[in-house]
Amino acid sequence: MTEVTKPKVDVLSVVLSTLGFGGIVFGFSNAGEEHGGWSSPQVYLSLIVGSAALLLFIWRQLKSKSPMLDMRAFKSPMFTLSTVLIIIVMMALFSTMMLLPILLQQGMMMTAFAAGLVMLPGGALNGLLSPVTGKLFDRFGPRALVIPGTIVLIVVMWLFTRITLTTPTSTIILLHCLMSVGLSMIMMPAQTNGLNQLPPKYYPHGTAILNTLQQVSGAIGVAFFISIMSAGTKDYLAGSSDPTSPAEAANALNAGIHTSFFVGLIFAVAAFVLALFIRRAKAPQP
Incomplete structure (x- = not known):
């Protein structure tokens, strides 16, 4: 039976996940635009920022005692x-x-x-x-x-x-x-x-x-x-x-x-x- 818990909202994790997933999706979405494509600064900067934020989000989940998404499931x-x-x-x-x-x-x-x-x-x-x-x-x-x-x-x-x-x-x-x-x-x-x-x-x-x-x-x-x-x-x-x-x-x-x-x-x-x-x-x- 799953134990019911009441963890606090981790605002920083929410911000990092939003920047991470949002930046990556935004970068891919703009890769097919008329000007620049994959070489556009709007594309690769979004992907870089999104990837960095996602890595920080994962690191924070592994270090947190009450993670928003517990990455230990991947064990x-x-x-x-x-x-x-x-x-x-x-x-x-x-x-x-x-x-x-x-x-x-x-x-x-x-x-x-x-x-x-x-x-x-x-x-x-x-x-x-x-x-x-x-x-x-x-x-x-x-x-x-x-x-x-x-x-x-x-x-x-x-x-x-x-x-x-x-x-x-x-x-x-x-x-x-x-x-x-x-x-x-x-x-x-x-x-x-x-x-x-x-x-x-x-x-x-x-x-x-x-x-x-x-x-x-x-x-x-x-x-x-x-x-x-x-x-x-x-x-x-x-x-x-x-x-x-x-x-x-x-x-x-x-x-x-x-x-x-x-x-x-x-x-x-x-x-x-x-x-x-x-x-x-x-x-x-x-």
């Missing part, structure tokens, strides 16, 4: 592995959630409503599969779900690099649904398995760490992949004989999205490698 190997795996998967997930609507609306000229309908089946399927993967996790353990899930993710990300402006909408719906299946096989089992290895006193901290890093990694993933898309689009237009043509603008967008999905494919391969090391975690004895 559990399966929790650490699951956290890194979830970060990678969340970055790929949020990037796809942004890139596909951009392709559908700006490349294939769909309305926002039509693009939302294309994305709807995958989102609904992801929600429906959560209880199913929970039961499968209890019966077969994490490896039977996470490893096949990352393989599905690799295949789907590779197929996303092959889509064009003339790809049928049904194909995109199918790929998005397959991605949702893969994500359902990864997210809940990995998160549950990681938390299972924590001592009871670390349960609240482990949950808070995972929730925080999921949101932050999703924001960074969106910013990171959008910046890659923007860079790929600019590179295509720089080599185009008619960069002002609407058709060329659409082709440039498609080229930029292909580049982003290729990077997403690399992330999926990294997730697969991490999944090979996952083991069923047992709750420590009290």
